[in-house]
Amino acid sequence: MMRRIYLWGAIIFGLSCGVALAPSPVRAMTTVNQDTAALTVSTDRRTLDDTQVHFVTVPSQYAQAANPHGINTIASDQGSAVTFTTKYLLPIPGYHHQAWGDPQSMTVVGHNLYVVYCPTAWHNRGRIVRFNMAKLASLKATPRQIQAVYTRAANSSASERKIRTAITVGPAFVTGHGQSLAYNWKTHQLYMWCDRESAPRIPINQYGYLQQMSATTLKPVQRIRFRLRSGDFAVPGGHVLAFDHQGRAYFWTRPASGGVDIYQGRIRGHHVHFRLTDQNLAYGPGTCVQSMAFNPHNDCLYLVADDSIASLPVAKLAGRGHLTSQDVTWTHFASEREFEGLSFSKDGQAYLLSNHQPEVLVGHSLSW
Numbered sequence: 536m537m538r539r540i541y542l543w544g545a546i547i548f549g550l551s552c553g554v555a556l557a558p559s560p561v562r563a564m565t566t567v568n569q570d571t572a573a574l575t576v577s578t579d580r581r582t583l584d585d586t587q588v589h590f591v592t593v594p595s596q597y598a599q600a601a602n603p604h605g606i607n608t609i610a611s612d613q614g615s616a617v618t619f620t621t622k623y624l625l626p627i628p629g630y631h632h633q634a635w636g637d638p639q640s641m642t643v644v645g646h647n648l649y650v651v652y653c654p655t656a657w658h659n660r661g662r663i664v665r666f667n668m669a670k671l672a673s674l675k676a677t678p679r680q681i682q683a684v685y686t687r688a689a690n691s692s693a694s695e696r697k698i699r700t701a702i703t704v705g706p707a708f709v710t711g712h713g714q715s716l717a718y719n720w721k722t723h724q725l726y727m728w729c730d731r732e733s734a735p736r737i738p739i740n741q742y743g744y745l746q747q748m749s750a751t752t753l754k755p756v757q758r759i760r761f762r763l764r765s766g767d768f769a770v771p772g773g774h775v776l777a778f779d780h781q782g783r784a785y786f787w788t789r790p791a792s793g794g795v796d797i798y799q800g801r802i803r804g805h806h807v808h809f810r811l812t813d814q815n816l817a818y819g820p821g822t823c824v825q826s827m828a829f830n831p832h833n834d835c836l837y838l839v840a841d842d843s844i845a846s847l848p849v850a851k852l853a854g855r856g857h858l859t860s861q862d863v864t865w866t867h868f869a870s871e872r873e874f875e876g877l878s879f880s881k882d883g884q885a886y887l888l889s890n891h892q893p894e895v896l897v898g899h900s901l902s903w
Contacts, residue, residue: 832883
């Protein structure tokens with residue numbers, strides 16, 4: 536296993552992204568090149584007939600929020616019932632008038648909400664922004680106040696300036712598409728793929744890169760480079776990411792043959808290994824692989840596409856797989872909004888990230 540050290544400075548990142556950043560000391564990030572195999576694929580895989588899951592085609596044009604400066608509702612109309620309502624309208628414009636109209640993923644950890652922003656013009660670069668939800672609550676910040684916190688008018692508002700103190704803007708770094716920020720429930724660390732693309736969902740190369748993120752500095756502290764390959768079968772890496780209570784990592788894909796493939800793995804220090812689970816799903820939730828989440832309240836994984844979410848128990852993925860059709864649940868929405876992220880708190884509270892007037896919505900049920 537070879538090891539290389541790259542020195543990345545905040546000033547360099549800022550210049551590469553067209554952002555003026557305050558000078559800071561150059562910090563080291565370790566990149567580990569893993570030479571050993573990182574993927575196992577069984578020769579005896581089976582397809583589960585999950586006909587209750589309906590494939591939802593991405594709309595030709597996403598819908599905007601019905602109330603761009605107010606409270607919105609996204610309610611299910613088929614399958615397991617759940618209703619989401621606006622908790623936060625995310626800042627537009629962003630810090631220093633940056634383009635924060637297109638957040639890519641989020642995760643909730645304790646009283647903190649982490650959101651990944653990857654503006655298209657930044658070309659595989661972005662940043663993490665941390666929202667202190669407890670402080671926002673103590674300030675009685677309204678969704679509209681949070682949305683307007685970086686407007687010019689907010690500069691002269693004492694209440695808006697206080698709200699800014701609850702928001703931490705991280706430095707720019709190489710994110711890739713950015714749809715995979717995830718919390719490891721066992722190690723209490725943040726990880727995300729660095730899935731750089733030449734165009735949407737077209738990877739630059741065939742290597743997987745997993746980055747461990749600092750919850751304090753909001754930038755990478757270590758990156759592992761590896762190849763997800765087993766014989767003639769290979770994938771460039773994940774586009775989404777989730778972890779369960781045992782620290783096992785997951786991602787899902789839509790193979791060319793159709794359906795859903797689910798990968799389960801471990802990240803240990805300088806080593807990564809995934810296995811393609813022995814059961815694949817005949818029907819996936821939708822066109823775009825948008826997010827993946829683990830709910831610690833019911834030990835289920837959630838596969839997120841636009842307006843369509845499937846879920847299944849992680850315990851049934853063990854060994855050769857023991858999923859039955861009845862184990863897979865499905866929920867459909869009719870919002871035509873873009874679903875960018877899903878995350879759960881420790882008690883099972885669901886948070887949904889939606890684009891096009893970006894906002895975070897909260898679910899009304901803990902049993903969904």
